[in-house]
Amino acid sequence: MSKNDIKQQIGNYAAKLVQNHTTVGLGTGTTVSYFLVALAQRIKKEHLDIVGVTTSEKTTLSAKELGIRIVDIDDTDGIDLTIDGADEVDTYLNGIKGGGAALLMEKIVAKNSKENVWIVDESKVHNILGSFPLPVEVVPFGSGRLYREFALKGLNPRYRVDNLGRRIVTDAQHYIIDLVLDVINNPYELAQYLESRVGVVEHGLFLGIANRVIVGNDDGIEVLE
Numbered sequence: 001m002s003k004n005d006i007k008q009q010i011g012n013y014a015a016k017l018v019q020n021h022t023t024v025g026l027g028t029g030t031t032v033s034y035f036l037v038a039l040a041q042r043i044k045k046e047h048l049d050i051v052g053v054t055t056s057e058k059t060t061l062s063a064k065e066l067g068i069r070i071v072d073i074d075d076t077d078g079i080d081l082t083i084d085g086a087d088e089v090d091t092y093l094n095g096i097k098g099g100g101a102a103l104l105m106e107k108i109v110a111k112n113s114k115e116n117v118w119i120v121d122e123s124k125v126h127n128i129l130g131s132f133p134l135p136v137e138v139v140p141f142g143s144g145r146l147y148r149e150f151a152l153k154g155l156n157p158r159y160r161v162d163n164l165g166r167r168i169v170t171d172a173q174h175y176i177i178d179l180v181l182d183v184i185n186n187p188y189e190l191a192q193y194l195e196s197r198v199g200v201v202e203h204g205l206f207l208g209i210a211n212r213v214i215v216g217n218d219d220g221i222e223v224l225e
């Protein structure tokens with residue numbers, strides 16, 4: 001099966017988890033894009049009353065194009081279930097997110113959601129986090145000082161740039177500094193350190209947030225919980 005076929009299979013599976021009359025957090029990324037298509041099809045076919053809360057401008061655009069009703073996060077009583085992708089997941093269901101630069105809104109939606117389900121292919125599941133560079137969203141002002149501090153601490157920072165070498169700017173107008181770490185031995189300690197740095201808006205360590213991870217592979221779907 002190709003990677004896209006696996007993502008399609010995961011997206012279809014995830015769309016079936018959404019209940020009628022609920023508010024759903026809609027993640028960001030290529031795997032989520034398959035989920036959005038499958039969800040939109042279900043909504044139309046089964047005349048479901050479902051509204052979405054999005055995690056990026058990209059997802060807002062795709063959801064609207066597909067005819068999924070969107071509500072502002074501040075105008076909903078609560079998010080019942082959020083379906084999102086992840087860049088790396090460990091066996092404790094901790095993860096790294098932000099490969100698509102949407103970590104800030106993704107974390108706000110996740111933290112306001114009663115249940116969080118991640119959808120990934122099996123290549124993203126590892127015993128220990130760190131092989132995916134850890135995204136840190138920072139305020140542009142003074143970010144060079146943070147960058148130097150990260151470098152001195154051995155965190156191997158890289159500004160995220162586009163293919164023309166320009167620093168990418170997030171939906172909330174921040175920069176991303178990726179920390180190239182290989183192994184994160186103590187994700188909770190690193191999260192605490194990053195949260196203590198002024199100018200850091202959010203980081204891509206999503207710890208204790210996912211309730212379930214839907215893992216797709218050539219043989220089908222496996223659910224980690």
Ligand code: 5RP
Binds near residue numbers: 027086087100102
């Ligand atoms: C965006 C994210 C995505 O969920 C993550 O990058 C996974 O994306 P994909 O399904 O395309 O691999 O965290 O900020």
